[in-house]
Amino acid sequence: MHMADALVSPAVGGAFWAVAAGTIAYCSSRVRKDLDDRKVPLMGVLGAFVFAAQMINFTIPATGSSGHLGGGLLLAILLGPAAAYLTIASVLMVQALFFADGGLLALGCNMFNLGVFPAFIAYPFIYKKLVGREPRQARMVTASIIAAVVALQFGSLGVVLQTVASGVSVLPFNAFLLLMQPIHLGIGVVEGVVTALVVSFIYQARPDILENVLQEKPLGNMPTKSLLAVFLIATVLIGGVLSWFASENPDGLEWSIAKITGSAELPETEYMEHTKLANLQEKTSILPGYALPEENGHSQDAARTATDKRVGTSLSGIIGGTLTLVICTVIGVLLKRRNSANPQQAK
Amino acid sequence: MSHHIVHVKNLQHTYPDKTVALRDVSFLIHHGESVGIIGANGAGKSTLLLHLNGYLSATSGEIIIGDDQLSKETLPEIRRTVGMVFQDPEDQLFMPTVYDDVAFGPLNLGLSADETETRVMEALQRVGAVELRDKPPYHLSGGEKKRVAIATVLSMLPEILVLDEPTNGLDPQARRQLIALLQAFHHTRIVTSHDLDMILELCERTIVLHEGKIMADGPTLDIFNNEELLKTCRLEKPFAMQGCPVCSPDKRPLVSQPPLVPPHSSKPHDHEH
Amino acid sequence: MLAIDGSFLDFKQLDLLALRQTPVHRLDPRAKVLTTLCFIICVVSFDRYQISAMLPFLIYPAVLMAVGDLPFGYIMRKIVIVIPFALMIGLFNPIFDRQVLMQIGSLDIWGGWISCISILIRAILTASAAIILVAITGFPAICEALEKLKMPQTFAVQLLFLYRYIFVLTDEGVRTARARQLRTFGKRGLGIRHFGSLVGHLLLRTWERAERIHMAMLARGFAGEIHSTRRQSHFGRTELLFMGGWISLFILLRLYNAPQLLGGLFTGTMP
Numbered sequence: 059m060h061m062a063d064a065l066v067s068p069a070v071g072g073a074f075w076a077v078a079a080g081t082i083a084y085c086s087s088r089v090r091k092d093l094d095d096r097k098v099p100l101m102g103v104l105g106a107f108v109f110a111a112q113m114i115n116f117t118i119p120a121t122g123s124s125g126h127l128g129g130g131l132l133l134a135i136l137l138g139p140a141a142a143y144l145t146i147a148s149v150l151m152v153q154a155l156f157f158a159d160g161g162l163l164a165l166g167c168n169m170f171n172l173g174v175f176p177a178f179i180a181y182p183f184i185y186k187k188l189v190g191r192e193p194r195q196a197r198m199v200t201a202s203i204i205a206a207v208v209a210l211q212f213g214s215l216g217v218v219l220q221t222v223a224s225g226v227s228v229l230p231f232n233a234f235l236l237l238m239q240p241i242h243l244g245i246g247v248v249e250g251v252v253t254a255l256v257v258s259f260i261y262q263a264r265p266d267i268l269e270n271v272l273q274e275k276p277l278g279n280m281p282t283k284s285l286l287a288v289f290l291i292a293t294v295l296i297g298g299v300l301s302w303f304a305s306e307n308p309d310g311l312e313w314s315i316a317k318i319t320g321s322a323e324l325p326e327t328e329y330m331e332h333t334k335l336a337n338l339q340e341k342t343s344i345l346p347g348y349a350l351p352e353e354n355g356h357s358q359d360a361a362r363t364a365t366d367k368r369v370g371t372s373l374s375g376i377i378g379g380t381l382t383l384v385i386c387t388v389i390g391v392l393l394k395r396r397n398s399a400n401p402q403q404a405k
Numbered sequence: 406m407s408h409h410i411v412h413v414k415n416l417q418h419t420y421p422d423k424t425v426a427l428r429d430v431s432f433l434i435h436h437g438e439s440v441g442i443i444g445a446n447g448a449g450k451s452t453l454l455l456h457l458n459g460y461l462s463a464t465s466g467e468i469i470i471g472d473d474q475l476s477k478e479t480l481p482e483i484r485r486t487v488g489m490v491f492q493d494p495e496d497q498l499f500m501p502t503v504y505d506d507v508a509f510g511p512l513n514l515g516l517s518a519d520e521t522e523t524r525v526m527e528a529l530q531r532v533g534a535v536e537l538r539d540k541p542p543y544h545l546s547g548g549e550k551k552r553v554a555i556a557t558v559l560s561m562l563p564e565i566l567v568l569d570e571p572t573n574g575l576d577p578q579a580r581r582q583l584i585a586l587l588q589a590f591h592h593t594r595i596v597t598s599h600d601l602d603m604i605l606e607l608c609e610r611t612i613v614l615h616e617g618k619i620m621a622d623g624p625t626l627d628i629f630n631n632e633e634l635l636k637t638c639r640l641e642k643p644f645a646m647q648g649c650p651v652c653s654p655d656k657r658p659l660v661s662q663p664p665l666v667p668p669h670s671s672k673p674h675d676h677e678h
Numbered sequence: 679m680l681a682i683d684g685s686f687l688d689f690k691q692l693d694l695l696a697l698r699q700t701p702v703h704r705l706d707p708r709a710k711v712l713t714t715l716c717f718i719i720c721v722v723s724f725d726r727y728q729i730s731a732m733l734p735f736l737i738y739p740a741v742l743m744a745v746g747d748l749p750f751g752y753i754m755r756k757i758v759i760v761i762p763f764a765l766m767i768g769l770f771n772p773i774f775d776r777q778v779l780m781q782i783g784s785l786d787i788w789g790g791w792i793s794c795i796s797i798l799i800r801a802i803l804t805a806s807a808a809i810i811l812v813a814i815t816g817f818p819a820i821c822e823a824l825e826k827l828k829m830p831q832t833f834a835v836q837l838l839f840l841y842r843y844i845f846v847l848t849d850e851g852v853r854t855a856r857a858r859q860l861r862t863f864g865k866r867g868l869g870i871r872h873f874g875s876l877v878g879h880l881l882l883r884t885w886e887r888a889e890r891i892h893m894a895m896l897a898r899g900f901a902g903e904i905h906s907t908r909r910q911s912h913f914g915r916t917e918l919l920f921m922g923g924w925i926s927l928f929i930l931l932r933l934y935n936a937p938q939l940l941g942g943l944f945t946g947t948m949p
Contacts, residue, residue, distance in 0.1 A: 063804035064764040064797045068723045079829075086830035095902040099499065099891040102839020107884040109844050110851030114858070114880075116873040127877065144833055148840045155812045155820065156692055158760045158805035163718045226726045226797060227767050228775040228790065255874025256881060263882055377941035379730040386733075390740030394747075460893050481899065489897040495846050496890040501818040501838050505906075513899030541818070543845040544694075561898060 060153075061168050061217050063161025067224035074220065075166030081174060082147055088140040097141050104133060105145045109152075118248055125248055130172055131206050132253045134181035136260075136267065142181070146173040171216035180209035193268055195258050202257055203250030210246035214238045410436045410565060410593050411457070416466035418452055418617075426452040428617045430466070436564075439594040441604035441625060444614035445639035450597040453614070454569055457595070458487045471564070485514065488563030488592075492570040494550035498542035503534065503553050506542065510561040521560075528560035529553075532586060548579025552586065565593045572600045601643040605629060613638050689848070692756070692809070695748060696816030702746045702920075707815045707823035709917035713924045714811045720928040721803045726793040727779060731935040732803065738924065739806040746814040753813070757805045761798065768797035817841050825906075835904050847884060854880055 063071075089097060108129040118125050129149070134142040147169045153159040160168045188201035218238050222231045229237075261268055411434040418427040426449045434440055444450050455461040456468060459480045470486055473479040491497045500506040507528050511521040529535045532552040537545060545553065551571065558566065571587065572580045584606055587594065598604055604611060604625060611628045613621040615638040621628055628634065629642055696703070702710070721735055743750060772790030779789045811820065818838060825834040854876060892900075 060763070062760075062764050062767075062801065063718060063722060063808075064800035065767055066722060068719045071719075071722065082833050083830050086832035089832050095895075095900065096888075096892050098835060098902075098904070099839060099895065100885075100888040101836050103843045103847070103884055103888040103891065105836070105840035106843035106847040107881060110847040110854075110880060110884075111877050113848060113851040114855045114873070114877060116870045118870070144836050145840075148833070148836045151837060152817070152840060152844065155808055155817065156689060158756065158808045161718070161804045162715065162808050162811075163722060163804070221767070226722075226793070226800070227771060228726070228793060229767065229770045230774060233774070234770075251870065252873060252877075255870070256878050259874045259878025260881060263878065264885070267885060377937075377944050379733045379937040379941070381940050382730075382733040382937045383736065386736040386740045389737060390744045393741060393744035455893070458897050460896060484897055484899055487897075489894070491890065491894050491897075493890070496887060497894045499839065499842055499891050499895070501842065509895075509900075509905075510898035512905035513901065513903075541693075542842070544697075557898065 060160035061164040061171065061220055063164045065221050065224055065226050066161075066164045066167060067226060068163070070220050070224045071163035071166060073166075074170050075163070078147065078166040078169035078173070081143060081169070085140040085143045089144060092140075097137070101137060101141050101145045102148075104136060105149050105152075108133070108145075108149050116252070125245075125252075127252050127256070128172075128210075128245075128249050130176035131180060131185070131202065131209055131249065132256060134177045135185060135202070135253070135257055139177045139182055143173045143177040146177065167216065167220045171213040171220075175212040175216070176205075176209040179212060180205040184208055193261060193265075195261060198257055198261065199254040202254035203247060206250030206253055207243060207246035210242045210249060211239060214242035410434060410438075410471055411595070412469040413456075414467045414469070416453070416456060416468065417464045418449075418456065418461060419464045426617050427456075430614075430617075430619055432612060432619065432622055434593060434595065437591060437593055438610060439608045440596070441608035441611040442595065442597040442614060443599070443601065443604060443611060443638075443640060444597075447616075448614040448638070449617040450614055451569065452617075454489070454567055454595075454597060457565075457567055458484050458489050485561050486563055487565045487567055488558030488561060490555055490558055490566065490568045490571060492573055494547075494554040495542075497554040497557060498550060501541055502538070503529070503540050503542060503545070503556075504538045506553065507538075507556050507560045510557060514561065524560045524562070525556075528556040531559055532556045546579070547575055548582060551575060551579070551583055555586070563592065565595065566590065567595045568597070570598050570600075571596060572598060572603050601629065601640070602645050605643045605645060613640070615639075688756070690845070691752065692812055693817070695746075695813040696819075698747055700745060700747050700814075702742060702814045705920055706913045706917045707819040708826060708913060709921045710811060710815050711820060711823045711827070713921050714807050716925045716928055717807050718804050720932045721800060721807075723932065724796070724800075726796055727789060729792060729796050729799060730937040730941075731931070732796070732799050734931045734936045735803055735928070738928075739803070739810055742810050742814060746810070748810065748813050753806065753809055756809050757802055760805045761801050764797050764801035765794075768794040771797070822906075831904070843887075846887075847880075850883065851880065 089101075108127070111129065112126045115126050130142070130146050133145050136142070137145060150160065150165060150168050150172060154162055154165050154168070185201045185205040188204065189197050215235070215238075218231065218234045221227050221229065222234060227234075257268070411432075413430055413432050416427055416430040417425075419425050430449075430453065442450050442453065452461065456463060456475075457470070459475050468475040470479075470483045473483060475483055498506050500509055504525060507525045508521050511524045516524065525538075526535065529538060532555050534549065534552050534556060537549060537553060542550060542553065555566075555568075555571075568587070571583060575583060580600075580603070584603055587596075587607055594607070596604065596607060608625050610623065611621075611625040612619055613628060613634065620638055621631070621634055629646055632642065635641060717735070717738055721732060724732055739753075742748070743753060771794045772788055775788060775790035775793060777789040778786045779792055780787045815823075818841065821829075821834050821837045821841075825831060858876065
């Protein structure tokens with residue numbers, strides 16, 4: 059599942075943009091250092107292949123619904139981690155721009171969820187370890203299924219964390235998790251089976267394609283270190299972002315954390331965090347009453363006045379909003395008309 | 406520059422799976438000659454072409470282009486001298502715009518932006534595609550793609566043009582245009598094709614390949630008149646030399662008979678009168 | 679026509695829009711990319727209960743669609759396709775968030791409904807921004823802009839190759855899918871068994887194509903480096919004006935709730 063702009067907050071989107079961009083820079087330099095110039099057209103064409111393959115649907119046995127190939131793991135198997143990540147990232151970018159699938163700010167999240175996990179976790183640590191140096195068909199099938207399931211579980215966990223941390227959706231962490239993980243278990247199994255089918259076909263038709271990548275040197279000493287560094291930075295960033303937003307949305311992440319840990323100490327820290335935040339809010343927001351709803355209303359009175367105030371502001375909000383829509387439309391139509399009146403300027 | 410411009414000596418190629426694709430192929434092509442290489446599917450035409458610019462290396466034998474023997478050191482120079490136009494222009498046009506594509510070769514040769522610009526414009530002019538310069542390749546028609554593909558090679562100022570199935574997939578008019586364009590070139594030309602009519606128009610000399618061996622090498626007309634030879638090599642006289650089955654009087658009864666097959670599957674007539 | 683052909687043509691049409699010559703098409707792509715990013719960040723930075731303050735942001739897609747001479751219906755259709763997903767997640771909000779935020783008559787409006795509508799508006803605004811960016815800039819120009827903004831060249835080359843061959847390969851994919859669909863007589867999907875060989879064949883053809891492209895590149899002196907031709911794009915006063923104008927408008931609209939102020943004039947309640 060793609061993370062969407064509509065659900066992401068600037069901080070979460072920005073943090074993952076930074077992580078995704080860093081990974082792109084790292085992978086680009088690795089692919090350059092590879093000096094395998096066959097990969098230049100190969101990566102591009104395989105990226106395009108993912109789009110083509112997605113046009114062919116299959117029936118998922120026993121459900122009657124149809125699915126299509128995701129392709130992340132397949133790319134990792136065909137290209138190796140760094141080249142696969144770049145290819146997946148490029149596919150996601152085209153999807154974001156041409157189909158508004160996900161969106162531009164959520165692009166970093168998507169590259170992380172759908173690129174990093176298959177290319178840097180599922181492929182090297184699961185698929186490759188299970189298949190070993192000499193591929194056998196049966197092992198490749200098991201390995202693909204397990205690797206795909208793991209990649210998708212991580213990916214969907216990513217979506218859950220990013221959504222909850224963004225706080226636009228109020229889905230509680232554990233409810234969302236319970237919704238997403240089982241679905242992605244199913245998707246993962248299907249993706250694994252499909253990947254395995256394609257990989258076995260290729261293995262029979264042209265084993266050289268698969269052997270080349272498997273013989274490729276493992277990530278090596280230096281890169282593993284920098285990879286770890288990337289993950290460390292990512293973890294710190296995500297951790298930082300998460301805790302920041304957790305304190306902002308007690309009904310979101312912290313609420314569920316409290317439920318999971320059953321910690322009794324949490325309310326106190328929560329309260330402290332809130333007074334701090336409330337102060338900060340008053341300082342930064344221009345329309346304090348409107349900008350953020352009082353989250354839990356410490357006293358009944360406060361809640362009531364807040365509600366009254368909101369009802370007042372809401373009415374003018376509705377009227378103003380309607381007017382704004384009318385104004386936007388009129389400007390658009392007028393400009394369009396002027397444009398068609400001067401065709402030489404428009405064409 | 407030697408005037409023996411392409412010299413292939415006892416070329417042998419065996420693929421890793423032990424298929425022998427070329428057996429003892431030798432020929433000599435002179436400066437300015439236009440030579441057709443024909444043969445059935447799998448006769449070894451493409452394998453031969455891929456040797457001419459060093460993409461495949463010979464199992465044994467040697468190739469001399471101009472004064473240089475093909476080797477690792479001479480490869481860059483030979484690739485500049487031998488301009489390869491591939492069968493599917495989609496494979497040859499990989500850059501975002503026509504201009505970028507035609508500039509790809511010159512830029513790899515290390516030319517400056519200005520020199521490149523001149524080369525690109527000259528090449529595009531030569532094939533009549535100047536107005537396409539900013540278009541992305543996937544918005545071109547089949548004929549346009551082919552002409553631009555030729556321009557991408559011309560911009561490197563090759564001395565030899567190697568064309569693999571140049572008329573493949575073109576509509577009759579685009580095909581005619583392309584033949585006229587190729588006739589106007591003064592390069593040494595090596596053309597492979599199943600379009601024997603085109604070979605007849607374009608090449609004064611033809612080499613016939615069959616199962617990796619050269620079966621004949623001589624004037625095109627002589628070869629196309631040797632029906633025995635064509636038959637053993639799974640080839641057929643060009644339509645232009647067959648006489649027209651529809652209009653020639655002795656064939657007329659055939660037409661008046663009811664057709665045995667649905668009309669749309671009958672052989673197309675390529676009228677060349 | 680089959681559905682697959684439709685989505686393929688749709689893709690091509692968006693690409694063709696970028697070839698138009700309007701004042702916004704002519705702008706340096708960097709200006710458009712940066713303005714779009716600013717727009718999206720401003721939109722998604724609103725808190726989850728905000729609706730009215732987001733509406734004025736519609737002015738950006740509206741103006742660009744008009745000046746860029748883009749077909750309104752087509753862009754709308756593209757946006758409508760992506761909405762269901764955001765809405766699916768958004769519809770959970772009313773379930774979990776039943777705090778009463780306002781009342782219309784005796785009707786209690788829960789925070790969840792408000793935030794759900796907010797998500798819907800975000801989806802419309804951000805999706806339209808992305809699609810309009812491609813329609814007025816074109817994918818290669820966006821790549822070029824990103825490369826000038828320090829995106830690694832390897833990735834830029836990757837994007838361009840991908841983009842170039844999407845058209846060739848989706849065409850191949852469409853043909854394969856069509857051939858299959860015409861012989862399956864109405865069954866929706868393909869049995870998962872045959873999928874492997876069908877897609878496997880497609881993959882093999884793709885792989886061979888990559889080898890041929892590599893050959894064609896080598897034949898023209900490729901040695902691992904793609905030299906780009908410098909296209910004369912110029913970040914001049916028009917671009918500064920475009921970016922500066924829009925971004926200051928976004929910031930103003932982000933800071934002041936314009937509809938609220940406007941509505942206040944009518945109802946007399948000032949926030």
